[in-house]
Every structure is written in structure tokens, then in C-alpha cells.
Amino acid sequence: MPHKSILSVDICHLLGHGNSLQELVVVRLEDFMRDHGPGLVFPHRHEFYQIVYFTEDSGSHTLDFQHHSASKGQIYFMAKGQVHTWDFHDHARGYILNFSDSFFSAVFLRPSYLAQFPLFGRLGREQVFSLPETLQFEFGQLFEKLLTEYNGIGSFRLDLIRAYTVQLLSESSRYLFPDSGESPLNHARAVVQQFELLIDAHYTTRRLPRDYAELLYISPNHLNALTQQVLGRSAGDLIRDRVVLEAKRMLINSDRYVSEIASLLRFEDNSYFVRFFKKHAGVTPEEFRKSRK
Secondary structure, eight states: OOOOEEEEEEEEGGTTOOOOSSSSSEHHHHHHHHHTTSSSOEEESSSSEEEEEEOOOOOEEEEETTEHHHHHHOOOOOOOOHHEEEEOTTTEEEEEHHHHHHHHHHHHOTTTTTGGGSSSOTOOOEEEOOOOHHHHHHHHHHHHHHHHHOOOTTTHHHHHHHHHHHHHHHHHHHHHTTTTTSSSHHHHHHHHHHHHHHHHTTTTOSSHHHHHHHHSSSSSHHHOOOHHHHHHOOHHHHHHHHHHHHHHHHHOOOOOOOOHHHHHHSSSSHHHHHHHHHHSSSOOHHHHHHHOO
């Protein structure tokens, strides 16, 4: 019998037949739950970015082992590759915006365009926020504009959708991270976010800060100084955290043997993986799996 693994959902799975936009989905939460919710209540990961805004209390959701109650005025930003699940009420209300990297990079000619926004938290940073009432109406109106264009056929439709999405990302960043404007800290944050994207792509094969410093064209000491400045963590800590996170995902969301997980994560042998996991997670892989089950 094949091992159960984490379902990976591509944005194309969520597009309706005949939809002319292949890189973006905008939909009311209640409509999304009616059409897709029953098949996506168990842990799964996305191959795209997702923003969800709740206009009513809607149950709960879990994002990489962080459990949240879904309440009115809450907004969350999920990076691609993260694992989440939900338990929304039948009366869930709000909006969902899904988009791929290429939705922006094809126009702005910057593969790392999204990295400038400090919203899609990685490696444990906050991704779920509660907006004050003064902003809830404004954000609701912005999502309504997105929906109108997404469902419309007017001229410059795609340009307006892209513009409204950039406005949403920019206003969210301005309010939630007021110190993230043009400043030395913002430059440091941009480099660290690029570092995190590289970790996502290479964490199974590159385990040393110098491997990533070379890809970023900076010295290992400079990379470490930037991660300390932005996150208060060393570059090595971020690499190890990513390996541990993926191990936790597989331990909880699949039925693979521990030795198989060790092999997938490119550890030399199972005993080394067990020692590594216990050192950084505080328990053995089997203990972690039993406690979460």
C-alpha cells in the first residue's frame, strides 16, 4: 500500500471551467467552501500564495502547527508550500485571494517581487492578524473591487486586478509593519526573505550558511549579521528550523516511517536524524508524532 503523503494543491485545481485567468482566483469564502471545502478540510499545501479575510467569525484554521480561531476582521497571508487545514462553520463569510508567482513576475520582471512584502511570514513569524474596525470596511471594499473585476469582462480587467492586489499587499504591509518602508532595515529584511526562499528550495541539499551566502553574493558573516538584525536568529538556526519544520509536517501529515523521512531529508542515517530532531524539537520523532496524533 502506498504511503499517505501531504496533498499538494495547484491553483489550476481551483479554477472554474472556461476561466480566462490562469494565475489568480478571487472568490467569496462561502462560495469557495461550497465548491471546494469538503475536499480540502484535511492538511494540504498550496503551490500558490493565499490571502483570506474573514468578515464574520468562521470557526478555526491551523497553519503549520499554529492554531487560530477565525474571527471577524482577521486576515491571514499564507506562503506557497505551507501546510494548513481548517474547520470553518457553515455560515463562514469572507474572501479568498489565491495567486501564483508569475502573476506579478511576468509584469514587474522581478522574480522576487513578492519578497519585498513582509506579510508571508516564514519559519514561525506571524502571518495571522486582526484588523481594527477602521480598516475592516476599507479592506472589504477592496476585496469587492477585486471580485467585480475578476467576474467581469471590462477592458483593462487584468491590470485593475493586479493593481488592486498590489494595493492590498501595500496597505497591509504599511499598517501591519509600519517600519518596513525604505530604510536599512527594509533592505536587510529583503535579503533575509530571499535567504528564506532559497532555504525553501534547497534545504535538503544545502545545510550551511556559506552555501546560501554564495547564492546571495554576500559573505557568511554578513548573512548572519542580517538574520540577527531582522529576526534575532543566526543563519544556521533558520536552515535547521526549516529542516525540522518539514520533518514535523511529514511526521504528522503522512504515515511514512521515520527512517523514510530521514532519507527524504537527505540524512546520512536514521540515528543521526533522530538525534538532530530531538536536539532541535526537544523530543524524538516518534514522541512528536504520538503527542500530535
